[in-house]
Amino acid sequence: CCNSVAQKIYVELNNTVPCVRLLNATHQIGCQSSISGDTGVIHVLESEADLEWPLSKGPNPPYMVLLESSLFTKSIMMKMKNASSRVAGVVVVQKTSPPEFSPHTTCPNENTGVYTETYDHNLAHCNTTVWNPRGNGLSYEEFDSPVFSLKEDNETEVIKQCYFDHNRVVNGSGLQYPLCAMQLFSHMHAVTDTATCMRRSSMDFSTSPVMVCDPLGGYNVCAFIRPYNSTAFGHKENESVVIAAARLDSRAFFLEDSTGAEGSVSGFVTLLAAAQALREATQEAPPTRNILFAFFHGEVFDYIGSSRMVYDMKNNMFVIDLDNVHSILEIGQVAVRSGTNLFLHSDPVSRRNNTVHDEVTNLVKNLQSSTAGLNFSLVETDFSQPLPPSSFQRLLRARAIPGIVLADHQTDINNRYYESFYDNAAHLNLTYPSNLSPEEQLEFVTDTAKSLTEVATAVARALFKQAGGNNSQVNKINADPKTVTQMLYGFLVRSNNSWFQVLGSSLRCVFCLSEPNPPQYYVGVAKSSHQANALTYLVQYLLANLTGTATNLTQSQCKKPDELPNESTYLYSYLWVQGVVPPNSTQRESFCVRTAVRLVKAVSPAFDLGDYISKEYSTWTKSQWKFIKARIFLVASRDLEMLTLGVGVAVLFTSLLVTYFVRTKADVLFSSVREPNNAAY
Numbered sequence: 198c199c200n201s202v203a204q205k206i207y208v209e210l211n212n213t214v215p216c217v218r219l220l221n222a223t224h225q226i227g228c229q230s231s232i233s234g235d236t237g238v239i240h241v242l243e244s245e246a247d248l249e250w251p252l253s254k255g256p257n258p259p260y261m262v263l264l265e266s267s268l269f270t271k272s273i274m275m276k277m278k279n280a281s282s283r284v285a286g287v288v289v290v291q292k293t294s295p296p297e298f299s300p301h302t303t304c305p306n307e308n309t310g311v312y313t314e315t316y317d318h319n320l321a322h323c324n325t326t327v328w329n330p331r332g333n334g335l336s337y338e339e340f341d342s343p344v345f346s347l348k349e350d351n352e353t354e355v356i357k358q359c360y361f362d363h364n365r366v367v368n369g370s371g372l373q374y375p376l377c378a379m380q381l382f383s384h385m386h387a388v389t390d391t392a393t394c395m396r397r398s399s400m401d402f403s404t405s406p407v408m409v410c411d412p413l414g415g416y417n418v419c420a421f422i423r424p425y426n427s428t429a430f431g432h433k434e435n436e437s438v439v440i441a442a443a444r445l446d447s448r449a450f451f452l453e454d455s456t457g458a459e460g461s462v463s464g465f466v467t468l469l470a471a472a473q474a475l476r477e478a479t480q481e482a483p484p485t486r487n488i489l490f491a492f493f494h495g496e497v498f499d500y501i502g503s504s505r506m507v508y509d510m511k512n513n514m515f516v517i518d519l520d521n522v523h524s525i526l527e528i529g530q531v532a533v534r535s536g537t538n539l540f541l542h543s544d545p546v547s548r549r550n551n552t553v554h555d556e557v558t559n560l561v562k563n564l565q566s567s568t569a570g571l572n573f574s575l576v577e578t579d580f581s582q583p584l585p586p587s588s589f590q591r592l593l594r595a596r597a598i599p600g601i602v603l604a605d606h607q608t609d610i611n612n613r614y615y616e617s618f619y620d621n622a623a624h625l626n627l628t629y630p631s632n633l634s635p636e637e638q639l640e641f642v643t644d645t646a647k648s649l650t651e652v653a654t655a656v657a658r659a660l661f662k663q664a665g666g667n668n669s670q671v672n673k674i675n676a677d678p679k680t681v682t683q684m685l686y687g688f689l690v691r692s693n694n695s696w697f698q699v700l701g702s703s704l705r706c707v708f709c710l711s712e713p714n715p716p717q718y719y720v721g722v723a724k725s726s727h728q729a730n731a732l733t734y735l736v737q738y739l740l741a742n743l744t745g746t747a748t749n750l751t752q753s754q755c756k757k758p759d760e761l762p763n764e765s766t767y768l769y770s771y772l773w774v775q776g777v778v779p780p781n782s783t784q785r786e787s788f789c790v791r792t793a794v795r796l797v798k799a800v801s802p803a804f805d806l807g808d809y810i811s812k813e814y815s816t817w818t819k820s821q822w823k824f825i826k827a828r829i830f831l832v833a834s835r836d837l838e839m840l841t842l843g844v845g846v847a848v849l850f851t852s853l854l855v856t857y858f859v860r861t862k863a864d865v866l867f868s869s870v871r872e873p874n875n876a877a878y
Contacts, residue, residue, distance in 0.1 A: 210827040214451045216344040218385040218820040222810045230343040234382035237261035237285030259285035261379040271333040286343040294619040300335035300450045301616035309499040310590040320583040343381035346451040374834035387820035392809035410818040414723030414800035418492040424768045424793035431513035437486045440525040443468040444496035452719040454618040463532035470653035470676040473743035478670045485665035494799040495720040499815035502799035503588035525600035533611045547597040556599035567658035571651045622689040646682035700742045723800040745792030755789035
């Protein structure tokens with residue numbers, strides 16, 4: 198009914214995304230505010246030359262600088278970082294994409310891949326190929342002031358209007374109070390490095406311990422075409438497995454703005470489509486070797502998911518071990534072609550072994566022959582060139598395994614927006630006619646979908662051949678362009694769509710998201726609640742529906758299938774799926790899917806081992822915080838503030854004097870005449 202005083206003073210900003218603090222074995226990176234938040238007078242940066250005002254000329258420091266994404270460059274950010282006494286914080290408005298921008302390093306994951314000084318010093322540290330030459334390393338800088346991201350929406354207009362009304366300098370004239378100011382809260386609990394924050398977390402002996410930081414991690418999504426007993430770990434005699442892999446996650450300077458359209462989505466959508474294409478062929482004519490579809494999470498942060506799987510294989514905590522792995526095909530970035538070619542990358546060091554070399558040659562042959570009738574070719578890269586950043590490198594650290602990484606770049610990465618928030622649907626040219634409804638857009642087959650469908654077809658055929666499948670079945674294997682376009686739309690445009698809802702679970706409302714935005718591609722933190730994030734569940738349910746079998750089980754039977762004679766949770770998972778809503782009905786036709794899809798822990802072994810300074814495994818953690826908040830308000834002049842303070846102090850002392858006087862004269866001021874006892878009325 199009534200507005201509080203705070204609501205009358207402040208305008209809260211609700212659509213912000215903060216840059217937060219991450220830590221590893223040696224460093225801390227990211228951003229934070231002071232414990233009470235940072236406040237500054239808003240200045241809208243219109244060009245790089247305009248930096249002079251907040252950095253030196255402006256008379257009212259500190260400033261809170263608002264800039265559009267075209268000015269979000271490392272040079273500008275470092276200038277403001279070095280003038281921290283005059284710049285209280287930065288707010289980035291996401292608008293148009295620049296020609297190129299990558300805040301990642303030039304050599305991603307260089308210290309945790311296979312190319313070390315001991316493996317081959319000539320290939321270490323990207324000595325021969327700089328994979329991401331556009332990388333400026335901004336995501337790995339440390340800022341002691343808050344940096345927030347803001348969507349181009351009504352809140353942005355409110356801030357700009359407040360600036361134009363109160364703060365904008367016209368013809369060099371002085372500013373008139375009140376001024377428009379902003380306050381940002383993003384104080385981080387963790388400091389120094391992972392070892393320090395984990396030690397501080399373990400030293401809290403209270404009944405409600407407060408974690409200072411959390412390890413990054415989540416779950417890998419895995420599925421065999423022929424499932425193994427999920428409780429029987431270790432080596433499988435006479436079993437040979439071909440691994441088909443892709444990574445799920447991506448990152449950006451603002452972690453929650455990670456989109457990864459080219460960086461991750463193009464790869465795992467291709468692999469999902471390939472898995473669907475293989476379903477019928479592998480059921481009709483099972484190949485001699487098994488195929489494992491592995492979707493790794495946390496790969497951006499020193500290969501969390503793949504290193505975990507390798508660790509589990511080495512320690513008999515996975516259903517197969519490394520000796521069961523025949524070969525690996527990893528799908529990298531495949532959506533941004535510079536021509537009609539995709540490229541096959543292999544490891545030159547392991548190929549010095551004749552057996553590995555021969556098997557890699559056979560895999561290359563299977564891949565190249567699988568493009569017959571398709572509109573692209575597969576070209577093998579130079580033997581002397583190392584592998585690009587890929588999960589395959591973690592398997593090579595453990596054993597010389599034949600393998601190929603499929604990518605759209607021959608040397609350095611084509612992706613102009615590698616690990617940035619510009620790597621989105623627009624980057625993949627996912628455009629739709631303006632007159633289409635959301636449901637029509639879901640069904641509209643884009644050129645990108647057609648392209649990835651062909652790649653998925655070639656991948657599926659090559660996997661079938663590599664697994665020893667019958668050649669007579671190969672030409673029957675074709676990916677579905679409709680499925681690919683629906684996945685691209687759901688993962689990059691609108692996750693709250695009818696197709697995702699049909700394939701999803703009513704028990705987990707990640708498919709009933711009220712927000713139409715794509716899911717978050719940042720891996721997140723490994724919580725003890727055993728809950729995966731929305732992206733993991735999406736991939737799990739999609740893979741289950743694309744490769745599994747619909748059953749006649751009821752919902753109660755789907756929850757406890759082991760009570761039935763022909764069902765086994767040791768071999769399969771059972772997922773209750775919402776299904777479609779029939780015409781003239783309001784109830785969905787839900788059903789139970791029997792699937793070989795499993796969620797497998799993707800947390801760095803360093804945290805199980807307590808080795809927080811590990812050089813072998815990822816040690817990335819994310820700081821905890823109390824709250825994140827941003828707001829704007831009008832601030833009075835310093836003179837008026839001092840006058841108000843002075844008047845307040847004067848009123849305080851006056852009231853104290855009056856109170857003292859009244860107290861000392863109370864017997865006089867509050868005395869009353871006593872009436873005689875015999876008074877009558």
